[in-house]
Amino acid sequence: MVFIFGFNFPDSTLVKRSLESFYGIGPSVSRAILARHHIHPWAKVGSLKNPTVLALTADLTSMKIENDLRREVQDNIRRLKDMGTYRGRRHAMGLPVRGQNTRTQINTARKLNRIERGGMGRVQM
Template identity: 70%
Template sequence: MVFILGVNFPERNLVKKSLETFFGVGPSVSARLMARFHIHPTCKVGELANKQVLDLTAALSEMKIENDLRREILDNIKRLKDTGTYRGKRHAMGLPVRGQRTRTQIKTAIKLNRIDRKL
């Protein structure tokens, strides 16, 4: 088991997939981190040297990920609702915000926006 930012990862997992488990780290960010620390794309977590693990942990701790990013997103949505913008009203009603079709295909958007309406 290898600890990265306090999370246990089995040694057989790929480094790229392990990095992508963090909220806010997608395929492009994980590829950029791996290139920065000279980690091969097919490398497994167990094959990393201690220095590489420490470097990855330090780089991830400097980034805005997990709860900080979630809090920022919720604050942005709350700000839109408070100012009464069109997007804020759409968020509050649980409707699509980015111009998606609502005449026939609204059910998926309502399911996805259910989280935002709890605020």
């Protein structure tokens, strides 16, 4: 087991996949991190040397990921609601925010929008 940024990963896990398990790190960011640390894309976590793991952890601590990023997203949504913008009202009602079709496909959008956002609540139909 390798300990990276507060999480244990089995030795057989790919480094790319273990990086992408963090909230806020997707495929392109993980590819950039691997390139920065000269790690092969198919490298396993168990094959990393201890200095490389420490460098990865140090790199991740300088990034805004996990709870910090979740908190920032929640604050941005709360700010939109407080200002009373169109996007803020759509968030509060649990409706699609980015111009998606609502005539026939609203049920999927409501399912996806059930993240706890606090605030005004949902409109009952």
